[in-house]
Amino acid sequence: MTPPVRRLSDPVRYVKGVGPAREVLLGRLGIASVNDLLFFFPRRYEDRRELTPLSSLEGGSMSSVVARVVAIEGRRSLKKGLSITTVLLSDGKGMGKAVWFNRQGIESQFLPGVRAALYGRVDIRNGRVQLTNPEFEILTDETEDEKAFSIVPVYPGTAGLPNRAFRRIMRTCLEEYLPLLSDFLPSGIRKRLALAPLAPSVGEMHFPESRERWRAARKRLAFDEFFLLQTGLALRKARASGGEAPAPPLFPGALVEAYRSAHLPFTLTEDQKRVAEEIFGDMARSVPMNRLLQGDVGSGKTVVALLALLAALDGGRQGALLAPTEVLASQHYQRLAPVFHALGIPCALLTGSLSQREKREIHEGLESGALRIAIGTHALLSENVAFASLGLAIVDEQHRFGVLQKQTFRSKGESPHVLVLTATPIPRTLTLTVYGDLSVSVLRESPPGRKKITTRLISPRKLPELITFLEGRMRGGERVFWICPLIEESETLDLAAATVRAEELKARFSPLGTGLLHGRLSGEEKQQVMEDFQSGKISLLVSTTVVEVGVDIPGATVMVVEDPIRFGLSQLHQLRGRVGRNDLEGYCFLLGTPTSPESRERLEVFCSTENGFTIAEADLKLRGPGEVCGVRQSGITDFRVADLIKDRALLECARKEAFSLVEGDPELAGEPLLKERLFFLLGRSLNLVETA
Numbered sequence: 001m002t003p004p005v006r007r008l009s010d011p012v013r014y015v016k017g018v019g020p021a022r023e024v025l026l027g028r029l030g031i032a033s034v035n036d037l038l039f040f041f042p043r044r045y046e047d048r049r050e051l052t053p054l055s056s057l058e059g060g061s062m063s064s065v066v067a068r069v070v071a072i073e074g075r076r077s078l079k080k081g082l083s084i085t086t087v088l089l090s091d092g093k094g095m096g097k098a099v100w101f102n103r104q105g106i107e108s109q110f111l112p113g114v115r116a117a118l119y120g121r122v123d124i125r126n127g128r129v130q131l132t133n134p135e136f137e138i139l140t141d142e143t144e145d146e147k148a149f150s151i152v153p154v155y156p157g158t159a160g161l162p163n164r165a166f167r168r169i170m171r172t173c174l175e176e177y178l179p180l181l182s183d184f185l186p187s188g189i190r191k192r193l194a195l196a197p198l199a200p201s202v203g204e205m206h207f208p209e210s211r212e213r214w215r216a217a218r219k220r221l222a223f224d225e226f227f228l229l230q231t232g233l234a235l236r237k238a239r240a241s242g243g244e245a246p247a248p249p250l251f252p253g254a255l256v257e258a259y260r261s262a263h264l265p266f267t268l269t270e271d272q273k274r275v276a277e278e279i280f281g282d283m284a285r286s287v288p289m290n291r292l293l294q295g296d297v298g299s300g301k302t303v304v305a306l307l308a309l310l311a312a313l314d315g316g317r318q319g320a321l322l323a324p325t326e327v328l329a330s331q332h333y334q335r336l337a338p339v340f341h342a343l344g345i346p347c348a349l350l351t352g353s354l355s356q357r358e359k360r361e362i363h364e365g366l367e368s369g370a371l372r373i374a375i376g377t378h379a380l381l382s383e384n385v386a387f388a389s390l391g392l393a394i395v396d397e398q399h400r401f402g403v404l405q406k407q408t409f410r411s412k413g414e415s416p417h418v419l420v421l422t423a424t425p426i427p428r429t430l431t432l433t434v435y436g437d438l439s440v441s442v443l444r445e446s447p448p449g450r451k452k453i454t455t456r457l458i459s460p461r462k463l464p465e466l467i468t469f470l471e472g473r474m475r476g477g478e479r480v481f482w483i484c485p486l487i488e489e490s491e492t493l494d495l496a497a498a499t500v501r502a503e504e505l506k507a508r509f510s511p512l513g514t515g516l517l518h519g520r521l522s523g524e525e526k527q528q529v530m531e532d533f534q535s536g537k538i539s540l541l542v543s544t545t546v547v548e549v550g551v552d553i554p555g556a557t558v559m560v561v562e563d564p565i566r567f568g569l570s571q572l573h574q575l576r577g578r579v580g581r582n583d584l585e586g587y588c589f590l591l592g593t594p595t596s597p598e599s600r601e602r603l604e605v606f607c608s609t610e611n612g613f614t615i616a617e618a619d620l621k622l623r624g625p626g627e628v629c630g631v632r633q634s635g636i637t638d639f640r641v642a643d644l645i646k647d648r649a650l651l652e653c654a655r656k657e658a659f660s661l662v663e664g665d666p667e668l669a670g671e672p673l674l675k676e677r678l679f680f681l682l683g684r685s686l687n688l689v690e691t692a
């Protein structure tokens with residue numbers, strides 16, 4: 001069955017010892033090829049190198065022992081289906097037993113006088129020590145005791161494939177295939193950073209000789225993961241700004257000027273000015289912008305987006321702003337349309353709840369170019385939507401959209417400039433990986449005059465006090481959000497809970513209006529509820545998380561979140577960001593009881609700070625990259641060895657090396673091995689290869 005030429009892409013059954021049954025078991029672990037197997041690293045290690053004399057063994061421990069067989073009790077059947085083999089051991093100073101249940105073939109190996117190394121769990125039975133089901137190796141008299149034990153890998157298990165068997169397969173695989181693994185890392189980089197060579201590092205990861213060597217191997221492999229990704233991102237970035245038909249450069253002109261001088265309701269912060277300049281700078285180049293604008297909740301990203309849209313119009317192109325929810329899209333429209341109208345710019349709001357006729361009119365306007373600006377929801381992505389000349393596509397709260405949706409949006413123009421806005425700050429390590437091929441602008445300071453928000457965790461027992469407090473606020477004309485979680489799996493149940501809660505609160509606060517907002521309402525109904533809340537006709541709004549993103553109601557001062565442990569920190573931060581948007585003091589109450597020390601820690605972090613960057617870092621630490629900032633679907637952060645928190649410095653370093661390498665050699669012509677490895681591993685997921 002062995003093929004004439006071995007390749008790392010060989011199916012794993014080519015490895016000796018892997019038959020059809022094991023091929024299936026390995027498949028369950030995601031191992032299909034030899035390469036998959038080589039890079040399937042242990043979950044942990046057992047350091048078996050320290051020998052314990054039989055007389056010092058402690059019950060419950062996992063221990064290594066070298067001893068001689070004194071006698072063997074053979075195999076006895078205890079009852080049907082259960083047999084036991086007992087071997088009596090001595091190491092010269094003490095005595096002990098080793099027992100195996102339902103194991104054949106022990107007797108033939110453990111002959112009296114034979115020396116053996118054993119590793120296993122120690123139990124004390126009737127005052128005597130025994131090793132239960134230990135792993136073992138028969139030693140010759142020449143074997144030094146210390147050499148009999150090693151640091152042993154423990155692989156993530158799967159039923160039917162014990163670790164012993166897994167280790168044997170891995171040893172064979174390493175012997176047969178490791179020499180094929182050529183070191184793809186440019187030697188200059190390897191030397192500069194004093195990184196260990198590749199093949200030996202892979203070997204060390206599986207069967208480490210010492211902690212020091214393992215550490216060096218791990219560093220090398222973690223670096224590789226970062227470096228390959230960063231090289232891929234650098235290539236993608238270089239290609240995005242190369243090949244395509246260049247867009248004509250766009251410069252801010254009369255419209256931007258007019259807005260700034262006559263319609264801007266406040267003074268821009270220095271941060272906003274700087275970021276607007278960064279964006280204008282990109283748009284003035286003949287390659288499409290691909291920029292991520294990060295800023296904390298309430299940092300004023302919208303006005304920056306508006307300036308960019310006006311610059312696109314100044315350049316004679318159209319602009320579009322995509323928002324994840326109908327509530328947010330219409331809020332943007334209400335804010336921005338008056339500005340556009342005052343400047344004589346025809347614009348439209350396109351959402352799913354318009355009539356067919358209304359939609360068609362907007363489609364025609366965009367296609368003919370009569371409409372210059374479109375603000376909308378997913379309806380903007382419909383295949384019926386085409387632009388005469390889309391120059392700038394902006395995605396608000398971009399984490400709510402998938403990669404494909406963003407691509408669709410982009411394809412509505414010919415290489416339009418693209419600006420994506422985040423809902424909350426993203427930890428730098430994630431920015432460098434998940435968004436690693438984008439240019440990044442950050443708004444750090446918030447507009448002046450923002451008041452601190454008091455955040456408290458409140459036990460449901462204190463509900464009556466909370467109600468009294470809310471009543472006082474509402475009588476003074478302030479508005480209250482009350483959020484009930486709505487998680488997809490239990491949508492119906494949750495919605496019922498929110499409805500019941502709304503009824504209760506309505507009864508409590510009867511003279512003060514109470515409203516209910518959730519995703520199942522029609523666009524018009526949502527619109528009405530939001531208007532009533534804005535105007536004060538409703539003082540308390542019970543809502544599911546449809547208000548999570550972007551909603552701006554300056555009169556709202558209190559945010560109550562029920563069952564806060566069901567939310568991520570960044571989501572809670574978004575919710576809290578809905579209040580404290582004017583000069584009144586804001587409050588955020590988390591109504592619930594933490595169910596674990598971890599959930600308590602998370603909520604305490606949240607109560608202790610309002611800094612979105614701090615919160616995002618904490619969220620990353622506590623929940624891992626997959627759950628933070630909606631990057632779950634990306635797969636890009638699925639590192640096997642590297643750790644986005646611990647290996648931060650290594651990531652920065654890998655990025656620097658990768659980007660400077662690609663800058664000097666944009667086709668990787670001088671690094672064929674690197675190129676091959678990169679395309680083999682990441683070509684598809686990074687879209688570097690043309691997929692048919």
Ligand code: ADP
Nearest residue numbers: 266267268269297298299300301302303447552
């Ligand atoms: P976000 O970054 O969360 O999208 P917004 O763009 O909605 O924030 O801005 C939050 C609020 O701050 C809005 O009411 C906006 O009008 C106001 N704002 C933005 N920039 C400034 C500024 N420079 N000075 C005063 N208020 C500002």
Ligand code: MG
Nearest residue numbers: 301302396550
């Ligand atoms: Mg916003």
